Amino acid sequence: VTERRILHVDMDAFYASVEQRDHPALRGKPVIVGADPRGGRGRGVVSACSYEARKFGVRSALPISQAYRLCPHGVYLPTRLERYAEVSARIHAIFHRVTDLVEAISIDEAFLDVTASQRLLGPAEQIARRLKAHIRAEEGLVASIGVATNKFVAKVASDLGKPDGFVVVPPGEEPAFLAPLPIGRLWGVGRKTEARLRDLGIARIGDLARFERRELEAIFGKNGGGLWELARGLDDRPVVPESDPKSIGAETTFGQDTDDPEVLRRTVLKLADRVARRLRDEGFRGGTVTLKFRYEDFTTLTRAQTLEAPTDVATTIYRTALQLLEQIPRAGRKVRLLGVSASKLAGARDHPAEQLGLFSKRDERRRNVERIVDQIRAKFGARAITLGSLVSRPAAKGRPRGGQDAEE
């Protein structure tokens, strides 16, 4: 039996590196990609930052207001997701020269199963070296790579080498490699689980590996068995090239908390429109609509409703989401965030029009309208046309003057 050889490729400071490559004037400077800092009062977090910015203590997921305090002279840029996606696609093309077993886990990270590739291309380490060199030569970007017998160990290895990392864990050495690392490195151990583990006196992966499987299962349930395996470097999950999404959603945090019903209504419409457009673009219909609601104190509620028939129509998603919004107790509290998502996705082809009941015949007419809107947007840009009730309401009713993120 040949050992599996898995690569984890992780682009270093991806968004920030793409910006520095696209704009040479930014090279060598602290670049912070994410929310608008608004002079220190911005909401949101850092999506990515250059290593120059990290010297000041800036990290991804740090609140942007804190980043601004730490690094007021940094270059703050909005995220340009489409641009990063283009670059990501080209990097994936490089991966596919080596194997078709490529699993994207985000825009800047992927697993590659190169077990079989070795026969033609040489040992996994050599394949990994060449990948790194090609990404640098062709895209001017730096990738960190971990090489191991499974996904989990490969991922830890690539993280450990950053930046410009290249870490190989030979077969059999997984437990020794993992033992000294903090338990937070384990896949699935976040803030809460880490605290529970520390309470048990478990700080490093090696501490966990000393427990019996049954003991961990007794404490952590099903998850305990998983922890036991990962701590020993056991992980037999396959590299799965692609899978259909389980949900498609959109959400937005307001620039300022609000209780203006008209702002809430228009925001729900805009989110429903975004979700429906993506459903149509990607060929899905959503069977369940979920509304997400966050109060100013950050407590978060969701309300969901399953439809009579799955839909990709903005008007239907909007109406459903509005009904759900009405179910949420407000009691004078302001709203920080609204989100709309569609789940129980079915392929559009799974539900031909003839099979649909009355409910969806109405959908069918609306869909035709919205498809035309799609075409106009494709031709003249997303701003060319928007759903009627976003524009038809006169600004009579004391709408706040600009400044609302959700209104763009």
Place this chain on the structure above:
DNA sequence: TCTGGGGTCCTAGGACCC
């Protein structure tokens, strides 16, 4: 410190059916 936006997976209770 004051917490984005995109997701996945798990748990648990209740409705409902046989």
Place this chain on the structure above:
DNA sequence: TCTGGGGTCCTAGGACCC
């Protein structure tokens, strides 16, 4: 009038990941 066990679907919340 009291009450089984299994299965499935739905909803809500929470932990976690990038």
